Amino acid sequence: xxxxxxxxxxxxxxxxxxxxxxxxxxxxxxxxxxxxxxxxxxxxxxxxxxxxxxxxxxxxxxxxxxxxxxxxxxxxxxxxxxxxxxxxxxxxxxxxxxxxxxxxxxxxxxxxxxxxxxxxxxxxxxxxxxxxxxxxxxxxxxxxxxxxxxxxxxxxxxxxxxxxxxxxxxxxxxxxxxxxxxxxxxxxxxxxxxxxxxxxxxxxxxxxxxxxxxxxxxxxxxxxxxxxxxxxxxxxxxxxxxxxxxxxxxxxxxxxxxxxxxxxxxxxxxxxxxxxxxxxxxxxxxxxxxxxxxxxxx
Amino acid sequence: xxxxxxxxxxxxxxxxxxxxxxxxxxxxxxxxxxxxxxxxxxxxxxxxxxxxxxxxxxxxxxxxxxxxxxxxxxxxxxxxxxxxxxxxxxxxxxxxxxxxxxxxxxxxxxxxxxxxxxxxxxxxxxxxxxxxxxxxxxxxxxxxxxxxxxxxxxxxxxxxxxxxxxxxxxxxxxxxxxxxxxxxxxxxxxxxxxxxxxxxxxxxxxxxxxxxxxxxxxxxxxxxxxxxxxxxxxxxxxxxxxxxxxxxxxxxxxxxxxxxxxxxxxxxxxxxxxxxxxxxxxxxxxxxxxxxxxxxxxxxxxxxxxxxxxxxxxxxxxxxxxxxxxxxxxxxxxxxxxxxxxxxxxxxxxxxxxxxxxxxxxxxxxxxxxxxxxxxxxxxxxxxxxxxxxxxxxxxxxxxxxxxxxxxxxxxxxxxxxxxxxxxxxxxxxxx
Numbered sequence: 001x002x003x004x005x006x007x008x009x010x011x012x013x014x015x016x017x018x019x020x021x022x023x024x025x026x027x028x029x030x031x032x033x034x035x036x037x038x039x040x041x042x043x044x045x046x047x048x049x050x051x052x053x054x055x056x057x058x059x060x061x062x063x064x065x066x067x068x069x070x071x072x073x074x075x076x077x078x079x080x081x082x083x084x085x086x087x088x089x090x091x092x093x094x095x096x097x098x099x100x101x102x103x104x105x106x107x108x109x110x111x112x113x114x115x116x117x118x119x120x121x122x123x124x125x126x127x128x129x130x131x132x133x134x135x136x137x138x139x140x141x142x143x144x145x146x147x148x149x150x151x152x153x154x155x156x157x158x159x160x161x162x163x164x165x166x167x168x169x170x171x172x173x174x175x176x177x178x179x180x181x182x183x184x185x186x187x188x189x190x191x192x193x194x195x196x197x198x199x200x201x202x203x204x205x206x207x208x209x210x211x212x213x214x215x216x217x218x219x220x221x222x223x224x225x226x227x228x229x230x231x232x233x234x235x236x237x238x239x240x241x242x243x244x245x246x247x248x249x250x251x252x253x254x255x256x257x258x259x260x261x262x263x264x265x266x267x268x269x270x271x272x273x274x275x276x277x278x279x280x281x282x283x284x285x286x287x288x289x290x291x292x293x294x295x296x297x298x
Numbered sequence: 299x300x301x302x303x304x305x306x307x308x309x310x311x312x313x314x315x316x317x318x319x320x321x322x323x324x325x326x327x328x329x330x331x332x333x334x335x336x337x338x339x340x341x342x343x344x345x346x347x348x349x350x351x352x353x354x355x356x357x358x359x360x361x362x363x364x365x366x367x368x369x370x371x372x373x374x375x376x377x378x379x380x381x382x383x384x385x386x387x388x389x390x391x392x393x394x395x396x397x398x399x400x401x402x403x404x405x406x407x408x409x410x411x412x413x414x415x416x417x418x419x420x421x422x423x424x425x426x427x428x429x430x431x432x433x434x435x436x437x438x439x440x441x442x443x444x445x446x447x448x449x450x451x452x453x454x455x456x457x458x459x460x461x462x463x464x465x466x467x468x469x470x471x472x473x474x475x476x477x478x479x480x481x482x483x484x485x486x487x488x489x490x491x492x493x494x495x496x497x498x499x500x501x502x503x504x505x506x507x508x509x510x511x512x513x514x515x516x517x518x519x520x521x522x523x524x525x526x527x528x529x530x531x532x533x534x535x536x537x538x539x540x541x542x543x544x545x546x547x548x549x550x551x552x553x554x555x556x557x558x559x560x561x562x563x564x565x566x567x568x569x570x571x572x573x574x575x576x577x578x579x580x581x582x583x584x585x586x587x588x589x590x591x592x593x594x595x596x597x598x599x600x601x602x603x604x605x606x607x608x609x610x611x612x613x614x615x616x617x618x619x620x621x622x623x624x625x626x627x628x629x630x631x632x633x634x635x636x637x638x639x640x641x642x643x644x645x646x647x648x649x650x651x652x653x654x655x656x657x658x659x660x661x662x663x664x665x666x667x668x669x670x671x672x673x674x675x676x677x678x679x680x681x682x683x684x685x686x687x688x689x690x691x692x693x694x695x696x697x698x699x700x701x702x703x704x705x706x707x708x709x710x711x712x713x714x715x716x717x718x719x720x721x722x723x724x725x726x727x728x729x730x
Contacts, residue, residue, distance in 0.1 A: 049724060052383035053403050056726070065720065070713050071692075137547045157487075157549030159704050246487060246549050247699030262372040263691030264379055264401055265724055 046274045050267035062271035071248040071256055079252040082167050082238075083231030089171045090227045091220060094178025099212065101179065102186045112183070116176040123173065127240025130169045131156060134241075156242050159249035166241050166250060170234065178223045185219025186212060221291040225284065232280050253279070330623050331362045333388035335381075337610075339370030339491075342576030342644040346440055347392070349643035354630050361623045363390075371491045372691060375401075382407045387615040389624045392439055395427035395611045396684040401725065404430040409614040409621060411435060416629035424651035427608045427684045436611030437632040440640060441648035443607040444572045444668045445499035445681060446593040451663065453480055453566045454590075461592045463599035465534060472543045472567070481565035482543035485701060486556035490694040493701050495569035496538070496594070497531035497693065502605040502679040503596030504528050512685035518722065518729045523712040530596075532700055532707035532714075539703050549702055554581075561585040569594065571607055575664035576644050591667040604671035606678040609651055648672075687725055690717030 046062055048055035066072065101112050118126065133140045134155035142152030155165040193211050202210070235254035238244065244251035244259065251259075253276050260269035336347040344367055351363035366388060368377045375398065381387045382402055393399065402408075410433035411417055417425070417434055428436035447468075454461075454471075457478055462468040472482035486492045504511055507527045514520035522528045538544065545551060545565055557574060559565040561582035568574075578589050593604040612631060614624045630636050637655035646661040649672050661669070671677040683689045693714055700710035722730040 049726070051403060051724070052379060053406050070716060135547075136550050154549055157547075159702075243490070245490065245695065245698060246702055247695050247704050249699075249704060259372070259692070259695075262376045263721070264375065265720060268720070268724075 042270050042273060045267055046271040048267045050270070051264070052266055055267065058267070062268045063275070065268055066271050066275060069256065071251050072253075074248055075251045075253045075256040078163055078250060079232060079234075079254075082163060082170075082234060082252055083228050085164070085167045086170045086174065086231045086234075087224055087227040089167075090175050090178040091223055093171065093175050094182050094223055095213075095216070095220070097175065097179045098182030098186055098216075099208070102183055112180075115179055118173045119176040121173070123236045124240045126169065126173050127237050131241050134165060157246055159246055162242050162246065162250040166238050169241065170231070170237050173237070174227065174230065178227065181223050181226075182216060182219050185216040189215045221288075224291065225288055228287070229280060229284055232283065233276065329360055329362060330620050331364055332390060332620055332623055332627060333366055334363050334627075335366045335368055335378075335388035335391040337370040337374050337392060338367040339374075340573055340576055341580055342573070342647070343392070343440070345580075346640050346643050349639050350627075350631055350636060353635075353639045354627050357630070358623075358626065361626070363627065371489075371694075375691075378402060382615060385617045387617060389618040389620050390612055390614055390627055392610050392612055394683075395424065395436065395438075395608045396681075397687045397689040398683070399428055399436070399611065400430060400687040401721075404428075404435050404613075405433070407615055408435045409616050409618070409624075411437070411614070411625070411628070414625060414629070416625075416632040419632045419653050421651045421653060423680070424608050424611075427680075428611045428613075436613050437628045438609040438651035439612050439631065440573070440609045441646075441650050442609055442672070443648055444591065444593065444671060444678075445495055445605045445607055446569070446572075446591060447499075448560055448568045448570050448572070448574060448589055448591050448664060450560055450563050450566050450588055451590045452563050452588045453478075461590075462595050463602045464595050465597060467599075468567075468595050469537070469541070472538070472541065475566045476541075476543055480563075481545040481559065482567060483538050483545075484551070484556045484559050484565040484568040485544050485548040486551040486553050487549050487698045487702060488551055488555075489553040490698050492553050492556065492570065493697040494694050495571070496535035496701070497697055498681055498683075499569060499594040499605050500531035500534070500596070501682045502593065502603045503530070503601070504682075505679045506596065506598075506601045506603070512682060515682070515718075516686040516688060516722075516727065518719075518727075521711075521715045522718075523708065523715050529707065529711045532697075532711045535697060535701045536703075536707040536710075539701055544701075553577075557581065561589055563588065572648055572664055572668050575662050576647055578664070579645055579662055587663050589662075589664055591664045593671060603674075603676065604668075604678045605681050606672070607681050608684055687727070688718050688722050690714050690721050692717040 045055060047057060047059060049058050049062075050056075069075075097115060101108060101115070105111070134142075136142060136152070136154035136157055139152075139155070141155065145152040153161055156162050189212065193215070194207060197207055197211060233254055234252060235258065238250060238252055238255055239258065242250045244255040253272070257269045257272035257276065260272060334347060334351060336343055338344055344365065347365045351365055355362055368374050378387075378391065378393055379402060387407075393402065412432075412434045416437065420434075420437055424438050424442075425434050428434060449461075453459075453475060457474055459471050459474060460467075462471055475482040504525075504527045508514075508520075508525070511520055511525070511528065520528070522532070545559060547555075551559075553574075554577070556565075556568050556570075557577045558581075560568045561578050562585060572591055575589070575591075579586050593602060595602060612628055614621065614628065618624055632652055634652065634655050637650045637652055640650075641658060646657040646665050648665055648668055649657070657665075657669075696705070696710045696714050696717070699705040700707055705713070719730060
């Protein structure tokens with residue numbers, strides 16, 4: 001905060017800023033109180049055995065304990081599977097849907113809004129609805145399959161399937177946003193390219209592969225990064241649908257952390273959050289740099 | 299101009315504060331409204347809480363009681379701990395006795411009730427489970443329970459079965475029930491907490507063969523994975539799954555589904571705490587007489603007894619502003635009058651932990667099966683969570699895994715030992 005107020009007059013002199021220094025104060029106070037302080041506090045509490053009532057300093061024991069958690073490895077693997085799977089499907093489906101929805105089809109505006117609608121619905125509501133629909137014996141999905149003589153699986157109760165079922169629902173809910181980003185990317189491609197390629201005798205596949213796909217790259221970068229971050233820290237849908245179950249089979253890092261918090265291991269779960277923060281940073285920062293470099297090069 | 303408008307704003311704000319303060323002031327002078335937080339795991343809990351609140355207000359017109367509900371299980375633990383830590387706890391709240399009580403830091407958060415005259419009405423066995431550092435902090439709400447097997451008496455009569463006294467007899471019954479085309483054992487893993495009974499309810503049998511298990515367990519000397527008696531609960535849960543005795547939708551069924559299956563005779567056995575009798579009586583009154591209860595059998599028919607659960611307890615947080623009224627309410631609950639109000643609200647659900655409380659002659663079938671254990675010498679033993687402060691929070695997920703064949707019994711027991719270790723460290727116990 002001090003730094004912010006001290007830096008302001010200098011920058012005012014240098015850039016002849018339109019704002020006096022006090023103008024920055026409210027934002028600086030909010031930033032310090034709501035972001036800076038909690039971040040530092042959580043770093044501190046992650047080094048303690050904390051009961052909410054008092055905290056005992058125990059060094060890095062929480063981190064040692066966190067990495068010894070028997071469900072942690074499973075949670076880590078699940079988190080990665082979940083993030084890569086949802087992100088990949090959103091890229092592929094979002095792109096194809098965007099191509100469809102930028103073409104000259106009937107009721108385009110209506111179809112676009114229908115696709116976007118799930119994004120607006122509350123995640124927990126979606127989770128509860130799909131939990132009912134995916135019930136192994138009385139759910140509408142398996143009852144429909146039953147009409148065709150297929151015995152549907154326990155979507156959320158089969159330990160090998162639960163995580164994938166949740167990931168599919170996540171894709172259903174999130175693909176609308178990916179599509180909208182892609183639509184914006186695709187419509188910003190100048191029509192001249194397509195006209196030129198038509199003169200050169202290119203077919204639709206050539207257009208798609210050589211013009212739309214490469215020129216929509218900034219959109220792809222945005223979609224990958226947004227959905228990967230979303231997938232890595234995903235919690236609400238998983239918690240609403242399986243609570244990490246059956247047993248620990250669909251646990252992700254965030255649900256492991258939440259369960260530790262519920263159990264009253266406050267220091268341990270704070271340490272878990274620090275680990276999650278570092279993990280997301282380690283994956284996203286280089287990836288973002290890489291993708292953006294690629295994007296600039298194209 | 300700007301400064302004047304700021305001043306007006308501040309002045310208005312201050313006036314608003316004073317106004318609201320004066321409203322609160324007048325409200326306190328005349329009437330007191332106590333907030334009363336209970337869990338909604340079972341419908342009868344809220345019914346009993348409301349009945350007690352109404353009866354108390356009828357006797358004390360100046361004190362209104364507002365019943366608030368919270369979820370049960372891990373989510374509920376979280377709410378209770380957070381509200382205590384932030385000083386936002388209700389004036390009176392309901393929470394478990396035993397190990398969960400120890401985990402909410404009673405000496406720091408709760409008002410000691412040792413010196414209150416109404417504590418003299420509370421049975422000693424219960425007082426021990428709400429005592430920390432020499433002080434008593436709670437009074438019992440509702441009745442003691444048994445953890446064992448609720449069973450459908452009609453199926454037993456139709457198939458000519460008798461109540462099993464050993465585990466082998468129980469499994470033999472299961473085989474016959476399965477052969478007759480019925481569900482032998484109902485499980486409801488969508489409500490994960492319901493999965494723990496094979497392990498927790500077996501504790502009478504553990505204690506029968508190893509009377510010093512609780513001390514050793516608390517002292518980091520006895521482990522579930524390596525203790526021959528303690529691991530049996532996990533092994534038996536695994537055996538029931540492997541034999542294919544479970545209902546088809548065991549992984550997706552909820553507590554309410556299980557009660558329906560049991561009451562209507564779709565299934566024969568449901569390992570559960572006897573408080574579930576309240577749900578049977580409320581939701582399936584016409585089937586109430588069909589549902590009975592027996593303790594989880596062990597190896598030896600000569601040592602057959604019940605693992606007993608103490609009732610939950612009412613506590614007063616130190617942060618309450620209405621300590622006197624809250625204590626008066628607790629005194630009412632801890633009286634024979636309080637017991638009668640509870641019985642009138644939901645019927646008899648088990649023995650009260652208040653001295654001189656009596657039960658009516660016609661009790662539900664589950665309770666009729668439960669009471670003899672309490673009346674027999676050595677017929678009951680408290681569950682481990684009342685003898686040791688440590689209960690691992692992940693047990694319900696582990697028993698779901700063992701009970702649905704995802705993890706072996708030996709693995710599950712070892713994993714639970716790890717979980718217990720974390721809890722012991724969090725509680726700061728010696729020797730961990």
